[in-house]
Amino acid sequence: MKTFNIPRPDMAIREALVDKINNLTKPKGSLGMLEALALQIGLVQQTLSPALHHPQNIIFAADHGIVEEGVSLSPKEVTWQQISNFLHGGAGVNFLCRQHGFTLKIVDAGVDYDLPYEKGIINMKVRRGTRNYLHEAAMSREEMELCIERGAEVVRRCHEEGSNVLSFGEMGIGNTSASSLWMTCFTGIPLEQCVGAGSGLNTEGIRHKYQVLQQALQHYAGDYSPCDVIRYFGGLEMVMAVGAMLQAAELKMLILVDGFIMTSCMLAASKLYPAVLDYAIFGHCGDESGHKLLLDAMGATPLLHLGLRLGEGTGAICAYPIVDSAVRMINEMDNFAHASITKYF
Secondary structure (H helix, E strand, O other), X not given: OOOOOOOOOOHHHHHHHHHHHHXXXXXXXXXXXXXXXXXXXXXXXXXXXXXXXOOEEEEEEEOOHHHHHOOOOOOOOHHHHHHHHHHHOXXXXXXXXXXXXXXXXXXXXXXXXXXXXXXXXXXXXXXXXXXXXXXXXXXXXXHHHHXXXXXXXXXXXXXXXXXXXXXXXXXXXXXXXXXXXXXXXXXXXXXXXXOOOOOOXXXXXXXXXXXXXXXXXXXXXXXXXXXXXXXXXXXXXXXXXXXXXXXXXXXXXXXXXXXXXXXHHHHHHHHHOHHHHHHEEEOEOOOOOOHHHHHHHXXXXXXXXXXXXXXXXXXXXXXXXXXXXXXXXXXXXXXXXXXXXXXXX
């Protein structure tokens, strides 16, 4: 499988960053999360004057074989139909990309449909949807490795285009089910606490979804290693996002993490390369029931709590102005010495 070189950021610059942040014209710590973000971004970029360039949101799309078991309120065809909506600019992620200056990339990781690639969709299709993991592994080892490689390739393109900050989104009916299984396998949190409504299941629907996933977990005879769990239960779009996150970290790019599914992908990525978390900014805590538990298990502090559960990268993009504010703070605020203000802390 493709390997990545993801070191922890060099801490040698940390003292200088903290000193700069503390000497801005404000009481120490008074800008709270903005100060923590500025420190993190300065460490990632290894500079006292960090910058954000050409933000892009990458949506990975694919279908899931487990949908055959009725685990989702939405039918399978919504995956490709929503991609059409992305292309026409009518989805939630579209207005947010326009508002915050993000370029949108749509990647076919494994949609069970013949998509119009001539309209700008990036064709990285590995297969037409995963197998049904109630009965067999969602994908082979080779297919998983191909997803990792292709996700990384998309990120390299963004880097070559001048991007140093990326958000990731997904489109794949059934992918909250895969995320719930990754979550329980990697954190030990009981499956029942990991399973939620997805795109809108009622109480009975959630109960059925849990029963199906519980059976799938009982049928699993693997070794619970990260690679085996990832390939057995994962979605093609999710594994591609894992590869993308790892490549972004290797390239020292900032990773804006979206909702429950992308947080599950970051969890999986961290099981392969723990240092990837140093490059991650968690955009929000969403309304999917397992998301807060997952963030807590990872020790992650989300920037927003807006009750979002759309996916597509929407929560990550919503959080971007806060990240921008942190960078503006460290670059644009004056310091006590230059402004001739007596330190008041």
